[in-house]
Amino acid sequence: MTITPPALSVFESLESEVRSYCRGWPAVFDRAKGSHMYDEDGHTYLDFFSGAGALNYGHNNPVLKRALLDYLERDGVTHGLDMGTTAKRAFLESFQNAILRPRDLPYKVMFPGPTGTNAVEAALKLARKVKGREAIVSFTNAFHGMSLGALAVTGNSMKRAGAGIPLVHGTPMPFDNYFDGQIPDFLWFERLLEDQGSGLNQPAAVIVETIQGEGGINVARPEWLRALADLCHRRDMLLIVDDIQMGCGRTGAFFSFEEAGITPDIVTLSKSISGYGLPMSLALFKPELDVWEPGEHNGTFRGNNPAFVTATAALDTYWADGQMEKQTIARGEQVEQALRAIVEEHPGAGVSHRGRGLVWGLEFTEAAQAGEICKRAFDLGLLLETSGPQSEVVKLLPALTTTPEELDEGLRILARAVRETV
Known part of the structure; x- marks a missing residue:
């Protein structure tokens, strides 16, 4: 396709240099439907990015859009903090009936704020x-967010450097296959926990992605995840699974950890949980962990009722x-x-592939x-992004639909782009 560079002057002159995706995709997008986006010049793009995993059901999904429009047209509550609303009640009941009960998951549900x-x-x-x-123990090449606490358990050096202050109380450990199978799983981690001279303070928790998205599509084996869960149990550490990008069906099952047969103590969800x-x-957690005092953790936009x-x-x-899941x-x-x-x-060409689900x-x-x-x-009409510590991985996140x-x-x-580039 022949693409005429759009008029980007207002973005370049007024918007911060921090912008990123628009640099790789020099278009001004105007509409989106299903798995396609359309720019203002009429070019069509097939979307294998899906809002970084926030659009598992595609752009402007008609079923979800109809529910949203009906709610807005009847003046349903938009902003509700943590007040009880009919929209929140309906979501909690559906989440319990469709997701938690069929999987025998006992979690309490917390709405901490609008982002992962x-x-x-x-x-x-x-x-x-x-x-x-x-x-808190995290893993090499992990990504958990851009606020200071989340950055402290994130591996990417460029993102960490942006904090501008020391990122403390987080210790990285090797992710699955970090040493190409040459070292037994958790050998280093267990040794540090056992050694009174290791300098590792007893962790409160371990946080892990079952598949590291930003880290390069690194897939943890089910047996590695089961061993990690066992280690946490034996060593009195909570297991947190960050399912923000890989949850909501991205790997097949609703939760990415289901294949491993584990029940994390805490699970985080975002991106495609709203569907739209x-x-x-x-934040989901076992009932015995619900030790919050009222208002101890809050946020103005934790009651986004249209998202419910x-x-x-x-x-x-x-x-x-x-x-x-089958689809x-x-x-x-x-x-x-x-x-x-x-x-x-x-x-x-030194190319390899890995992944699971979509x-x-x-x-x-x-x-x-x-x-x-x-x-x-x-240029050929397909939206893709890179991932990995050196942006060495072409990442595919097509909508589940x-x-x-x-x-x-x-x-x-993609095959043509590889052929013409490599």
Whole structure:
């Protein structure tokens, strides 16, 4: 496709230099529907980015949009702090009936604020309050958010440097396969816990992503996650699973940890929990951990009622019968086959693939190639982003509602972009 650079002057002259995605996608987007976005010049883009995982059910999903419009048209409460509202009650009942009870999960539900990093901050604060300790263990290449507490358990050096102050009370440990299978799992971690001279304060909790999205699509094995859960139990540490990007069905099951058969003490959700891209987050925790005093953790926008409405519609539409999980797994197999073919087509290019469900990555030995491929894909009408500490991975996050035909189209564009770049 031939793309004419849009008039970006107001963005360049007035908006902060901190902007990022718009630099890789020099277009002014005007409309979006399903798995497509449209710029103001009429160009169409197939979206394999999905709002960084916030749009699992696609752009302007018609079922969710209808529920939202009906609610707004009847003057339903928009801003409610933590007041009881009909929208919040409907969401809690649907979440309990469609998600928690079928999985025998006992969690209490907390609305900490509108973003993922709000949920992480609440989880860390609660763990420290429950255990009376400060230290939190995280993992290499982790990403948990951009506020100070979340940054302290994030691995990326550039993001950490932006804090401007020391990030303390967090200790990184090797993620699964960090040493390419050469060192037994948790050998270093357990040794530090046992050694009174290690300098590691007894942690209150461990926070982990089952699949590290920003870290490069690093997939933890189920057995590694089970061993981590066992270690936490034996060593009196809470296990926090950050399911902000990988939850809400991204890996197949609603929660990404279900495959491992574990029950974390605390779970954080955001991004696609609202279903529509509206700001919303949850912190879930076992009832015995609910030691909060009223108002001890709050936020002005923790009662985003329009998000409750679309979240309820998403649960009732997609999670009542188990079909979404089966569909996502089938779509994931379709993606995996295409990525395997790309890898086989370029045996000397140092490219590999990994993922699960509908989150996948193509890693390149020459890190710069990933960015060039995403740039070429944009020119061809496909939105992709990079991830990994050196932006060496092409990251695929298509909507769970993407059709097989749309997946084929996007994967063909990706294969062409790789072919023309590598």
